[in-house]
Amino acid sequence: MSVRLDTKAPERYQELLNKYDTWMFDCDGVLWHGDRLIDGAVEVLHILRSQKKRVLFVTNNATKSRRNYKKKFDGLGIEAHVDEVFGSAYAAAVYLSSVLNFPMDKRVYVIGMSGLEDELRSEGISFIGGTDPADNTLSAPGEIPPDPSVGAVLVGLDTSINYTKLSRAFRYLHSNPECVFLATNDDSTFPSEKGLLPGAGAILAPLLTALGPNRPATAIGKPNSTMLDAIKAKHDFDPERTIMVGDRLNTDIKFGKAGGLATLLVLTGITSEENLTGPSPSTIVPDYVTASIGDLRAAVAS
Amino acid sequence: MSVRLDTKAPERYQELLNKYDTWMFDCDGVLWHGDRLIDGAVEVLHILRSQKKRVLFVTNNATKSRRNYKKKFDGLGIEAHVDEVFGSAYAAAVYLSSVLNFPMDKRVYVIGMSGLEDELRSEGISFIGGTDPADNTLSAPGEIPPDPSVGAVLVGLDTSINYTKLSRAFRYLHSNPECVFLATNDDSTFPSEKGLLPGAGAILAPLLTALGPNRPATAIGKPNSTMLDAIKAKHDFDPERTIMVGDRLNTDIKFGKAGGLATLLVLTGITSEENLTGPSPSTIVPDYVTASIGDLRAAVAS
Structure with missing residues (x-):
């Protein structure tokens, strides 16, 4: 009760x-x-x-960095400090750096937006994918060779999601059982200004489906x-x-x-x-x- | 036995x-x-x-029309006639036209490629989305007003999958319980020339996740x-x-x-x-x- x-x-x-x-x-x-x-x-x-x-x-929220998210507080006149804000993007970066002790010589393949990249950078974690123009394409993917430097795939809400990003993430995870599989959160939808839209959990779903039940992701968010x-x-x-x-x-x-x-x-x-x-x-x-x-x-x- | x-x-x-x-x-x-x-x-x-x-x-196979698929037979020297070929794209179009008697005044919102569009056309079914340049964008989606003319969403393998297509399909299905929800097939992966890649089932997964368990899709393929x-x-x-x-x-x-x-x-x-x-x-x-x-x-x- x-x-x-x-x-x-x-x-x-x-x-x-x-x-x-x-x-x-x-x-x-x-x-x-x-x-x-x-x-x-x-x-x-x-x-x-x-x-x-x-x-x-x-x-x-995983699309905004803490610094960007703080602007929301400022705009509403709420006192908040960057180190008091735990978004799931930052939490994912901290989880990699401080909980998993992600190796310095490895890189994260990112499906996500600039806020997520900012937080990885703030924790000193190398990454590829994300907002890289080479991965933001609607063309069918070219060859995707295995890349042993990719030690983790991290998926967050990404409004530029496309088949090349999904294919690269799938191949890195499929070809390397050691590759860590993380999601910022698994919310199925998110309430945008334009109404309900597919959330980070929906962006994650193609990988879960293609990889099958033996390769679950660890979701960071509440x-x-x-x-x-x-x-x-x-x-x-x-x-x-x-x-x-x-x-x-x-x-x-x-x-x-x-x-x-x-x-x-x-x-x-x-x-x-x-x-x-x-x-x-x-x-x-x-x-x-x-x-x-x-x-x-x-x-x-x- | x-x-x-x-x-x-x-x-x-x-x-x-x-x-x-x-x-x-x-x-x-x-x-x-x-x-x-x-x-x-x-x-x-x-x-x-x-x-x-x-x-x-x-x-x-749902990315090729029967006509395109027949070229595969021709190239290998196998006798085959277009009306003997049942791909899941054609089967989806026939399912709409002949099993569901899809109304002439309704349209299908398509996530899929030109082969799927060809088969819908061959069965006289109107559609939007698909290869339309307006829907093939990496920008975040604009307003998506409800569209009562959309009577079905049909999802197949689409190597130009993006957030605008996913968001439009989601909104049409979410806002209209009468809207039919079909998938050409639910194969989780498909063996491409470049190795295993996410399949039609993976392209469908974000919608299943965002819509939740009460809104399943009918998959056409074997x-x-x-x-x-x-x-x-x-x-x-x-x-x-x-x-x-x-x-x-x-x-x-x-x-x-x-x-x-x-x-x-x-x-x-x-x-x-x-x-x-x-x-x-x-x-x-x-x-x-x-x-x-x-x-x-x-x-x-x-």
Whole structure:
């Protein structure tokens, strides 16, 4: 059973603040909707910082680098620092460099966009593919010789996906059982400004199909524990004193629970009251539920 | 148990010829390997024709039209007529026109190549997408408004696959539960001249992933019964007097058995003796097995 928090009992919010030192936030649906701030989000982040809490932003967005993603915060007037932002592109780069200790003499074949390349560069990882014009073609692929220097294939959302990229990634993985197979995240769709479009999981799907069930990919983004492994590689925190705040049961809350973190669900995003208490409630049960992140303002008013 | 045929008992081949009027052939691995004829294939087809058998060529190749595919037969010196060739592109067009009675005022959104377009044209079906330069772009897709004129999405192998095509197909299927979802075949890979590459099933995979399990595609090619439905729409034959000859258990033989046809496995292609009698034999058991299609020459020698 979740603990339901309500601003009529403001002391419960202060208890939450006392209990947790590290606050991890999903962004869209929690802090903002598209270009609109959620009421109270800025104040709540300010309260957390004033009480010396560590704040981290944990998002599955893999097309933007942290530096680019920070511009989103700046535009909405939210204080955020680059090293507080964990996108799945950065997390993938950190997973390679710090969890897998990816060898310096190997390269990553990238299906993905410039944000992903920026993060690999920031972690000192060599790569090919990605935005290279040679791989961004609609012509049928030429010869694809095995390349022992390719030690990993990393797949993220790529709006320039094409048959040459898919074929090269397939051949490197198929010809070399040692080649690491990673995906930034496996979201099947993503909500673009132009409506729902195929997500990173859809870009990954041709490779999973062509390679067959014996060659699965490791997905980095929420709800996978690999995301938390990457955060742990960069930040020192006590999971027992950490809380994950999100709007999605099957990504944010599942991620928090799998990692041994406390979880707070907000109802300003994709999850409704009905998903929790309706005729077929989710089996993923957050520790706490509140209507909106803005409710935490009650802590200081109490 | 399969009946093992052997040229030491040539009368068994003549029994086969007596028993079956319609002979369906897979091509690669049965009649040829790439550009090399299998010994005796031309003579056996000649024997069948001289005994007034109906000959049909049933292939999952969906990038070539029948007219283009016939050039392969011509080049190898095999007699074949366009109306004897059933590729999965043609079968998909026939399935739309003759099995689904696709409405004249609707259009098909195509992910696929010119061979697929040729076959749709031959069956009088309107289509968009495919080789249209507007859809063959590496730019991110623009607005994709719902289009009620799109009554089906048809996916085949497309070496110009890109995010605009995937996004348009996804949106038409996602926005309209009535929109028919077809694939020429679901082969996960295909053996190209440059080695194994992702197949039509891999091109289909992003849509299956983005749409989720409640929106499956109907695949036309072997082993699916839809291929036989399409053949039945064009040819009158008695399944009890029809035999399917192929080299693959999980496509050719499965297809024949599911359709109530007799099945003859040849060992000149992908299936070896070991797959039949080894420690973990296949659960798909052909009615007859012979080493090579050329063995059928024994029928007239007997």
